[in-house]
Amino acid sequence: MNPAAGRAGRPTLAVVGATGAVGTVLLGILSEHADIWGEIRLIASPRSAGRKLAVRGEQVEVVALTEDAFDGVHLAVFDVPDEVSARWAPVAVGKGAVVIDNSGAFRMDPDVPLVVPEVNPHAARVRPRGIIANPNCTTLSMIVAIGALHAAFGLSELVVSSYQAVSGAGQAGIDALREQHARVAGTDLGTQPGDVRRAVGDTGPFPAPVALNVVPFAGSLTEDGWSSEELKVRNESRKILGLPHLKVSATCVRVPVVTTHSLAVHARFENEVTVAGAHEILAAAPGVVLCDDPAAGEYPTPADVVGTDPTWVGRVRRSLDDPCALELFVCGDNLRKGAALNAVQIAEAVAAELPS
Amino acid sequence: MNPAAGRAGRPTLAVVGATGAVGTVLLGILSEHADIWGEIRLIASPRSAGRKLAVRGEQVEVVALTEDAFDGVHLAVFDVPDEVSARWAPVAVGKGAVVIDNSGAFRMDPDVPLVVPEVNPHAARVRPRGIIANPNCTTLSMIVAIGALHAAFGLSELVVSSYQAVSGAGQAGIDALREQHARVAGTDLGTQPGDVRRAVGDTGPFPAPVALNVVPFAGSLTEDGWSSEELKVRNESRKILGLPHLKVSATCVRVPVVTTHSLAVHARFENEVTVAGAHEILAAAPGVVLCDDPAAGEYPTPADVVGTDPTWVGRVRRSLDDPCALELFVCGDNLRKGAALNAVQIAEAVAAELPS
Ligand SMILES: NC(=O)c1ccc[n+]([C@@H]2O[C@H](COP(=O)([O-])OP(=O)(O)OC[C@H]3O[C@@H](n4cnc5c(N)ncnc54)[C@H](OP(=O)(O)O)[C@@H]3O)[C@@H](O)[C@H]2O)c1
Ligand SMILES: NC(=O)c1ccc[n+]([C@@H]2O[C@H](COP(=O)([O-])OP(=O)(O)OC[C@H]3O[C@@H](n4cnc5c(N)ncnc54)[C@H](OP(=O)(O)O)[C@@H]3O)[C@@H](O)[C@H]2O)c1
Numbered sequence: 001m002n003p004a005a006g007r008a009g010r011p012t013l014a015v016v017g018a019t020g021a022v023g024t025v026l027l028g029i030l031s032e033h034a035d036i037w038g039e040i041r042l043i044a045s046p047r048s049a050g051r052k053l054a055v056r057g058e059q060v061e062v063v064a065l066t067e068d069a070f071d072g073v074h075l076a077v078f079d080v081p082d083e084v085s086a087r088w089a090p091v092a093v094g095k096g097a098v099v100i101d102n103s104g105a106f107r108m109d110p111d112v113p114l115v116v117p118e119v120n121p122h123a124a125r126v127r128p129r130g131i132i133a134n135p136n137c138t139t140l141s142m143i144v145a146i147g148a149l150h151a152a153f154g155l156s157e158l159v160v161s162s163y164q165a166v167s168g169a170g171q172a173g174i175d176a177l178r179e180q181h182a183r184v185a186g187t188d189l190g191t192q193p194g195d196v197r198r199a200v201g202d203t204g205p206f207p208a209p210v211a212l213n214v215v216p217f218a219g220s221l222t223e224d225g226w227s228s229e230e231l232k233v234r235n236e237s238r239k240i241l242g243l244p245h246l247k248v249s250a251t252c253v254r255v256p257v258v259t260t261h262s263l264a265v266h267a268r269f270e271n272e273v274t275v276a277g278a279h280e281i282l283a284a285a286p287g288v289v290l291c292d293d294p295a296a297g298e299y300p301t302p303a304d305v306v307g308t309d310p311t312w313v314g315r316v317r318r319s320l321d322d323p324c325a326l327e328l329f330v331c332g333d334n335l336r337k338g339a340a341l342n343a344v345q346i347a348e349a350v351a352a353e354l355p356s
Numbered sequence: 357m358n359p360a361a362g363r364a365g366r367p368t369l370a371v372v373g374a375t376g377a378v379g380t381v382l383l384g385i386l387s388e389h390a391d392i393w394g395e396i397r398l399i400a401s402p403r404s405a406g407r408k409l410a411v412r413g414e415q416v417e418v419v420a421l422t423e424d425a426f427d428g429v430h431l432a433v434f435d436v437p438d439e440v441s442a443r444w445a446p447v448a449v450g451k452g453a454v455v456i457d458n459s460g461a462f463r464m465d466p467d468v469p470l471v472v473p474e475v476n477p478h479a480a481r482v483r484p485r486g487i488i489a490n491p492n493c494t495t496l497s498m499i500v501a502i503g504a505l506h507a508a509f510g511l512s513e514l515v516v517s518s519y520q521a522v523s524g525a526g527q528a529g530i531d532a533l534r535e536q537h538a539r540v541a542g543t544d545l546g547t548q549p550g551d552v553r554r555a556v557g558d559t560g561p562f563p564a565p566v567a568l569n570v571v572p573f574a575g576s577l578t579e580d581g582w583s584s585e586e587l588k589v590r591n592e593s594r595k596i597l598g599l600p601h602l603k604v605s606a607t608c609v610r611v612p613v614v615t616t617h618s619l620a621v622h623a624r625f626e627n628e629v630t631v632a633g634a635h636e637i638l639a640a641a642p643g644v645v646l647c648d649d650p651a652a653g654e655y656p657t658p659a660d661v662v663g664t665d666p667t668w669v670g671r672v673r674r675s676l677d678d679p680c681a682l683e684l685f686v687c688g689d690n691l692r693k694g695a696a697l698n699a700v701q702i703a704e705a706v707a708a709e710l711p712s
Binding site: 159163182191217225245251253258292294295303305306318321322329 | 513515517519534537538540541542544545546547548549550551552553563564565568569570571572573577580581582583590601603604605607609611612613614615618620622631648650651653655656657658659660661662663664670671672673674675676677678681683685
């Protein structure tokens with residue numbers, strides 16, 4: 001039987017950046033989810049045109065990004081660098097598609113909603129530019145849990161330190177960690193100043209070695225010493241939660257983990273909180289798994305969370321000096337909920353309301 | 357010439373736990389520093405008795421820990437597990453030695469000063485039990501910098517997330533990371549739930565794999581979900597700074613780094629702060645290196661800091677929503693300033709005031 005036969009009349013989905021780290025995971029998620037799509041068109045740079053990738057169990061040929069590539073497309077998910085999205089998302093909209101963009105190009109545009117389906121699903125309906133933005137992976141890895149706690153207790157402040165995986169820098173980040181590991185494993189490096197740096201040599205997309213090290217800088221430098229990644233956590237958290245004056249301080253740090261971002265979060269609320277109350281909210285929150293029994297060794301770690309969909313929360317403690325503040329440790333797969341899964345969730349919700 | 361000839365009349369120093377991770381670094385530091393000691397006696401468990409270790413360029417035989425081992429000892433630095441210190445430090449005091457203890461056994465005893473020479477040197481003079489405690493390595497890796505800022509601006513609150521090296525768990529921690537790395541390097545692990553855990557098998561002294569992972573738990577479980585390590589940061593910071601009501605929230609996380617602890621610190625002060633003001637204080641503070649020019653790629657990382665003495669501080673930012681708060685990223689070698697160096701500094705100060 002030709003699977004295409006049953007797909008007549010269903011919306012056409014374009015995946016722009018299908019060959020990248022996020023795109024690859026997105027094709028996997030489309031293959032696992034209920035098949036609501038007509039054609040799924042795979043788009044990347046001319047370098048990849050003609051390559052075949054598997055989606056829904058079928059081999060599909062990648063086409064180059066051109067205006068014509070959006071002919072007949074209802075929805076387009078963009079998983080490409082900022083400047084490629086900035087140029088091509090409006091082209092896709094001009095051809096009649098709704099765009100869901102994973103890059104940073106449109107997130108803070110007041111005419112572009114920034115959507116996390118578990119937190120602000122209705123925002124997706126108001127999209128004056130025809131574009132819906134997907135938050136950055138660091139914010140996404142914590143915001144479902146924080147959103148649930150905010151709804152219950154009223155959030156007033158976040159102090160966040162991240163433990164970010166190398167795949168947040170795309171496939172080049174994964175390749176760099178693997179190459180660096182090959183150079184340091186089986187040695188006694190890591191005990192003399194600079195020994196790891198000398199052994200690693202080229203640090204790839206990172207500003208310092210990431211094997212046997214942590215790097216307290218992600219993204220680019222903005223004003224007053226803040227990294228772009230740190231400001232994204234502040235600005236995007238405020239926009240998603242609808243709290244334009246939320247106090248947010250973030251320090252973003254890269255760690256030698258392949259995939260899954262972790263965050264240590266100090267969250268202050270308008271109201272008093274208890275661990276039991278927070279547990280109750282988190283256990284009931286869609287898209288959250290509460291994993292908090294340290295006596296039994298239960299807390300989330302990236303190695304356990306990678307490849308899963310939800311936001312995992314553990315180490316919930318009430319601050320000893322502030323009855324309104326909680327400490328949490330949160331893990332989320334930066335390629336799934338942090339990027340591809342959130343985009344697919346939005347795409348499925350938009351598809352459900354398209355005129356058929 | 358016999359080097360012992362010139363040493364007559366100088367104090368005898370005992371190093372208890374000379375064979376361990378901290379002891380090994382301590383012998384190196386004694387060999388680099390000005391030689392103010394008479395005999396240096398090396399003590400460890402009966403397992404190590406008879407082994408020879410190098411100190412001051414000489415081979416010295418390790419003796420087993422017994423009461424007689426403290427005959428004629430003026431100062432004894434203990435680098436052994438808590439329970440060994442708890443039992444044997446009073447024995448050494450009974451034999452006339454001043455004890456400097458690196459374990460957690462005495463730190464919160466009101467009759468034992470907890471000393472960081474750059475912060476509270478005078479506390480070392482009042483030691484009713486004859487014991488001076490050395491803070492834990494996580495607190496020590498940040499407190500010199502925090503102490504300098506406190507003296508200038510008046511500290512009111514700390515929110516701290518740690519990135520702790522495996523050698524904080526002693527030689528067993530180093531061995532565990534090296535074995536785990538050998539199992540995961542050259543593979544494509546880290547992309548499927550549990551794949552790293554299965555490859556690593558035995559996790560050694562850690563409650564989860566530490567290769568390609570971060571582990572949000574260090575030490576043992578105390579009440580209300582806090583780890584012992586997190587409470588040490590709170591209690592010891594308060595005691596060292598003489599601020600019994602300081603607000604402190606810490607989340608302690610182990611990372612795949614051999615040596616050098618890092619901390620992301622959110623520090624709130626009584627007074628308004630500026631980055632320029634903080635830079636000035638930190639640049640002038642003894643034992644601190646300011647390394648803060650992110651445009652030039654300058655911020656501390658463990659791979660660069662390991663093997664050095666000072667506390668390195670970078671990524672200094674003023675909180676965007678609070679003119680009284682600073683964000684910092686701090687690195688300190690947990691075996692040097694975090695343990696052995698601080699103990700040697702105290703020992704040298706005590707030796708200078710001994711009656712000769
Ligand atoms: N990685 C994450 O955790 C994460 C999370 C959230 C958001 N994001 C964002 O998602 C986007 C993709 O990230 P990634 O990590 O998947 O990056 P990646 O692995 O580097 O992949 C980049 C993708 O963009 C395509 N591309 C690059 N230049 C292009 C051009 N000029 N025309 C057409 N296609 C082009 C590439 O196609 P070729 O293979 O043909 O070069 C590839 O498919 C970025 O904006 C990133 O910031 C990433
Ligand atoms: N690692 C750090 O970053 C750090 C920092 C600050 C403080 N500390 C504290 O410093 C102490 C030592 O830590 P470490 O990391 O060096 O540990 P380690 O590598 O496990 O070394 C332990 C040392 O204690 C000796 N020892 C153990 N049991 C003994 C016994 N019954 N009698 C006599 N000696 C005994 C061992 O001698 P054998 O070799 O003969 O067994 C060895 O010399 C601990 O209290 C630790 O909490 C560690």
